[in-house]
Amino acid sequence: MLELKNILAPFVAALWQGRWLAMTIAWLACLVGWIGVALLPNVYTATARMYVDTDTLLRPLMKDLAVSPDFDLQVAIMRDTFFAVPNIEELMLRTGIGAEIDDPVEHANLIEDFGNKLYLDLLGRNLFEIGYRHHDPDKAFQVVSVMLDIFVQQQLGHSQRDVEIAGAFIDEQIVAYDAKLREAELRVAEYQKEHGEELGGAERNVRDLDQTDAETRRLRSELEAANWRRDQIRTKLDSVPKTVSSGEAGASPAQEQLRELNGELTRKLLLYTEQHPDILALRQLIAQANEQVKAESEGERIADFLVPNPAFDQLNSQLQTVEIQIDDLTRRLSVAENERQALSDKVRLAPQVEADLKRLNRDYDVLLNQYEKLIQKRESAQLARELDEGKKRIEFRTVEPPVRPVEPSGPPHGLFMLVVLMLGGGVGGAFVIGRFLLSDTVLTSAQLQSQFPSLPVMGGVSEVLPGKHGRASSLVGLTGSVAALLVVFVTFFYFYQISPQKPDLAEIAINLAESVVGKHAKADP
Amino acid sequence: MRLFSRSKKKKTSGRSSAYARPRWVHMATDDSSANKGGLRVDFDELGARGFVTRDTIEDNIGREFSLIKRRLLRRMDFFNALREGKEDRKKAKNERCTVILVTSSKPGEGKTFSSCNLALSLAFEEQIKVLLIDADLAKPSVHGVFDFAEDRAGLFDCLKDPERRVHNDIQPVQGTNLSILPAGRATTSPAPLLGSDAMLKVLDQVSFGDNAFDLVVMDGPPLLATTEASVLANYADETLLVVGAGDSSVPQIKSSIDLLGVQDKIILMINHMPLGEPLPTEYGYIGS
Numbered sequence: 001m002l003e004l005k006n007i008l009a010p011f012v013a014a015l016w017q018g019r020w021l022a023m024t025i026a027w028l029a030c031l032v033g034w035i036g037v038a039l040l041p042n043v044y045t046a047t048a049r050m051y052v053d054t055d056t057l058l059r060p061l062m063k064d065l066a067v068s069p070d071f072d073l074q075v076a077i078m079r080d081t082f083f084a085v086p087n088i089e090e091l092m093l094r095t096g097i098g099a100e101i102d103d104p105v106e107h108a109n110l111i112e113d114f115g116n117k118l119y120l121d122l123l124g125r126n127l128f129e130i131g132y133r134h135h136d137p138d139k140a141f142q143v144v145s146v147m148l149d150i151f152v153q154q155q156l157g158h159s160q161r162d163v164e165i166a167g168a169f170i171d172e173q174i175v176a177y178d179a180k181l182r183e184a185e186l187r188v189a190e191y192q193k194e195h196g197e198e199l200g201g202a203e204r205n206v207r208d209l210d211q212t213d214a215e216t217r218r219l220r221s222e223l224e225a226a227n228w229r230r231d232q233i234r235t236k237l238d239s240v241p242k243t244v245s246s247g248e249a250g251a252s253p254a255q256e257q258l259r260e261l262n263g264e265l266t267r268k269l270l271l272y273t274e275q276h277p278d279i280l281a282l283r284q285l286i287a288q289a290n291e292q293v294k295a296e297s298e299g300e301r302i303a304d305f306l307v308p309n310p311a312f313d314q315l316n317s318q319l320q321t322v323e324i325q326i327d328d329l330t331r332r333l334s335v336a337e338n339e340r341q342a343l344s345d346k347v348r349l350a351p352q353v354e355a356d357l358k359r360l361n362r363d364y365d366v367l368l369n370q371y372e373k374l375i376q377k378r379e380s381a382q383l384a385r386e387l388d389e390g391k392k393r394i395e396f397r398t399v400e401p402p403v404r405p406v407e408p409s410g411p412p413h414g415l416f417m418l419v420v421l422m423l424g425g426g427v428g429g430a431f432v433i434g435r436f437l438l439s440d441t442v443l444t445s446a447q448l449q450s451q452f453p454s455l456p457v458m459g460g461v462s463e464v465l466p467g468k469h470g471r472a473s474s475l476v477g478l479t480g481s482v483a484a485l486l487v488v489f490v491t492f493f494y495f496y497q498i499s500p501q502k503p504d505l506a507e508i509a510i511n512l513a514e515s516v517v518g519k520h521a522k523a524d525p
Numbered sequence: 526m527r528l529f530s531r532s533k534k535k536k537t538s539g540r541s542s543a544y545a546r547p548r549w550v551h552m553a554t555d556d557s558s559a560n561k562g563g564l565r566v567d568f569d570e571l572g573a574r575g576f577v578t579r580d581t582i583e584d585n586i587g588r589e590f591s592l593i594k595r596r597l598l599r600r601m602d603f604f605n606a607l608r609e610g611k612e613d614r615k616k617a618k619n620e621r622c623t624v625i626l627v628t629s630s631k632p633g634e635g636k637t638f639s640s641c642n643l644a645l646s647l648a649f650e651e652q653i654k655v656l657l658i659d660a661d662l663a664k665p666s667v668h669g670v671f672d673f674a675e676d677r678a679g680l681f682d683c684l685k686d687p688e689r690r691v692h693n694d695i696q697p698v699q700g701t702n703l704s705i706l707p708a709g710r711a712t713t714s715p716a717p718l719l720g721s722d723a724m725l726k727v728l729d730q731v732s733f734g735d736n737a738f739d740l741v742v743m744d745g746p747p748l749l750a751t752t753e754a755s756v757l758a759n760y761a762d763e764t765l766l767v768v769g770a771g772d773s774s775v776p777q778i779k780s781s782i783d784l785l786g787v788q789d790k791i792i793l794m795i796n797h798m799p800l801g802e803p804l805p806t807e808y809g810y811i812g813s
Contacts, residue, residue: 009800017771017799440774445795448768451775452793455782456600458765459593460795461639462585464575 006446011433013443017463018432019474023481026428030485033420034492038505040416042408046140047131048148049123049400087150088114094146095139118147127399137405144402170378177371184364191360195353202350209343216336223329230322233315240312254292256310257317261286277328281321414497421489563697564705566671575638576670577645590646593794597625597643598651600792601763603740621732626660626761628745628754630781634769635796637666640744643765648703653739656695656731658706660757661746662715665708671698673707681709683727684718691730704738706731720756728760748781755784764790770797 015022088111091097097114101107121129130147134140192199265282272279442448445460465474495503572578577587598604601623627640644657658680659667668675678694683706697704718724731738743761748754758764764785768778785791 013799014771436771439771440776441771442768442775442778442795443770443799445798448793448795452778452782454788456596456792458596458600458792458794459589460770460798461589461593461635461642463770463797463799464586464638 010436010443010447014433014436015429017443018435019478021435022425022428022432023478023485024428025431026424027481027485029424029427030421030489033424034417034489035505037413037416037420038492038496038503040411040413041135042502043133043135043410044137044140044405044407045131045133045409046137046144046402046405047129047400048144048398048402049127049129050148051126051128051397051399085111087147088118090150091143091146094150095142097139097143118143133409137408141402141404148398148402167378167381170374170381174371174374174378177367177374181364181367181371184360184367188357188360188364191357195349195357198346198350198353199357202347205343205346205350209340209347212336212340212343216333216340219329219333219336223326223333226322226326226329230319230326233319233322237312237315237319240315241309242312243308253308253310253313254289254296257313258286258289258293260310260314261289261317278321278325281324285317408502412497413502414493417489417492417496421485563699564671564673565699568700570672571670574670577642577649579649582646582649586642587646590642591650594643594646594651597763597765597792621728622738622741623763624728624741624743624761626743626745626754626757626764627767628758628764628781629747629767629769630749630773630777631769632664632747632750634747634772635767636661636747637670637744639765639767639794639796640742641667641670644703644742645701647740647742648698648701652702654702654704654737656704656706656738656741658741658743659708660719660743660753662708662711662719662753663746663751665711667705667744668707671696671705676710677707679707679709680727681711681715681718683709684715684721684723687723687726691727692736695731695736716751716753716756719753724760748784749777755786758785758787758790761790763792766791766793768793768795770795770799772797 092111092114097110101110117133119131121131123129130144132140132143132147134143197205261282265279265286268276268278268282436443442451445457448460449457462471465471568578568580572581575586577590581587582591603623625643627636627643629636640657644655647653648655657667659665660680662681665675665679668677673696677696680694683689683691683694691706694709695704695706728741731741743757745754745757748766766778766781766785773781782788782791
């Protein structure tokens with residue numbers, strides 16, 4: 001405690017010693033500060049509140065669409081457009097502010113200054129407040145009302161533009177989807193046309209393939225049989241002599257052949273129908289043989305010479321018949337095999353074709369779905385636009401129109417004066433303390449002792465204050481001075497904070513100067 | 526031994542004293558130097574100017590100087606010397622009386638104020654014969670305190686004329702044990718004179734003989750302004766360096782101490798203290 005006292009004592013002493021200096025500084029600082037604060041012009045704030053329904057305007061329109069602008073973005077856009085340079089320029093043009101300034105730099109500064117004095121607040125959902133501060137209440141009012149006009153116009157144009165942009169977007173999409181859809185349709189049709197067989201008779205193809213399979217097998221076995229027979233006949237033919245003597249011949253070779261052919265026909269008829277080529281060929285041969293027999297019987301008996309062996313002839317004709325049969329079978333087999341190949345190809349490809357078609361169909365379906373959606377959206381956009389036309393007054397509503405401000409909104413003269421008072425006192429005290437610290441002097445005997453510990457300090461003598469009561473009277477004087485300062489402060493505070501009418505110091509000064517000049521003017525002549 | 530023969534009570538003895546008076550000290554008399562004429566001083570006016578008088582001895586200023594004085598005397602073992610009759614031996618051995626030089630670093634720190642008050646306090650309370658010499662020959666100021674003419678003959682005249690009797694120039698203050706030797710009319714630079722034997726002669730004259738003084742207080746010139754103060758310090762038993770509060774800075778005081786030289790003769794006091802000295806109890810002074 002004593003230590004703290006020892007530390008603080010020099011400063012208290014310094015304050016006491018420099019009390020009048022501190023007081024003078026405080027007085028000067030306060031008076032200058034207060035006059036300065038008093039000269040600060042009043043600032044008036046005009047405000048207006050408006051309801052801007054940003055939701056209903058764009059929500060139904062942009063629903064589910066990628067381009068939907070969110071609420072915050074909308075507000076940000078509003079702020080940006082609100083403080084945009086063209087807007088402020090228009091505002092300045094309309095209100096006539098800054099009309100007299102030609103310098104572009106100053107003009108730009110003014111615009112920036114304007115932007116700082118204007119403010120846009122979001123009070124709640126869709127409720128906005130715009131305001132402007134100016135030392136002229138009329139100007140503040142004018143600026144806010146003009147700004148409100150501009151803003152409402154801006155917002156109106158803005159939203160309509162949005163609607164138009166969205167409409168154009170949808171239309172574009174619809175056209176694009178239409179083209180895509182057509183293309184897809186065409187693709188599906190062409191594919192179906194191209195792969196109609198595979199797609200149409202898949203089952204029948206399988207059945208046909210089975211049939212042709214069986215037929216091929218049958219033909220092949222028949223061909224084998226014919227080949228075998230031919231080989232047999234050929235072997236037999238080799239062992240039979242080509243000719244025999246005529247006497248030996250019981251019957252003429254033609255008769256023999258006819259008999260043999262008839263026997264063959266009878267046999268074949270058991271196997272085949274009348275239309276079978278073998279039968280037809282046999283009948284032709286029989287007819288030929290009959291004519292030959294007739295010719296023989298009509299003519300002279302052939303002389304007894306070497307006559308062709310009828311058995312050989314018979315075998316030879318049999319061989320020919322078989323060979324014809326083989327030719328025929330070979331041809332039919334190749335036809336059947338070709339047919340079978342084609343059928344098997346078709347059957348193999350059928351599933352892939354079907355899958356391809358399915359894919360094409362699905363693509364088409366997707367496109368169609370989107371297209372239909374777009375068509376719907378266009379409808380709803382149209383609807384919204386129509387709705388919007390009817391609701392325009394509700395979207396932008398001035399909740400609280402701007403009012404010409406009567407009471408100034410600032411600056412807080414009283415508060416500033418209080419700050420000045422504190423600062424003034426502080427500056428006075430700080431100056432005295434600072435002077436003491438810089439001067440490196442001693443103010444108490446304890447301080448002296450601590451500075452010169454090796455030397456004995458006999459003690460200290462207080463300053464002798466003039467007047468009978470010395471320190472007490474000085475204290476009274478100091479208190480009086482502080483009280484006077486406070487009285488001046490209260491006076492200023494009253495006139496600039498409490499009193500409804502603030503005296504205009506500049507005006508008073510001008511009046512005073514004028515009266516002085518007036519006196520001089522009177523005195524001069 | 527006139528000092529011990531005075532026994533009349535002083536006027537202000539009815540006032541309560543804050544501290545004990547050494548029991549051997551006899552009460553002051555009104556007529557100590559009255560028979561010699563001497564200076565008439567308006568003590569009321571002096572007191573109003575902040576000096577120690579019988580009326581203000583109990584005041585703040587009186588108490589503060591009392592404290593300083595007591596510490597000073599105790600330090601010098603002054604009373605023991607008196608009580609044990611060393612005074613006589615001292616005189617026999619040609620030892621001069623105790624000399625206290627009051628000086629400061631710069632003018633205006635309260636040299637004259639302190640020396641006059643110290644002398645007054647000693648004269649009023651301790652009942653010893655005190656001589657106050659205005660040794661600031663260049664700028665004397667004691668005459669202003671006691672309100673006498675500046676051109677009165679004094680120290681300078683005695684220094685210049687070694688045959689001159691100092692006692693003729695000493696002005697006893699009426700109604701006190703205090704006498705004053707004015708500075709005199711300085712015509713040349715006083716420094717060489719102060720350093721000469723003449724000064725010793727002056728001190729001899731006031732120390733010995735019938736009108737010998739017990740204690741001499743010299744109001745010296747400022748240390749940093751002239752060299753005289755350091756010269757005077759050679760004659761002094763104690764040099765009281767007055768420090769004006771918020772006046773001379775610590776480096777200045779240090780150079781003053783350097784100028785004075787011998788450190789064990791230097792004692793300090795502070796003057797013009799804005800807040801005053803804390804009560805003696807805070808130093809534990811009363812109990813000791």
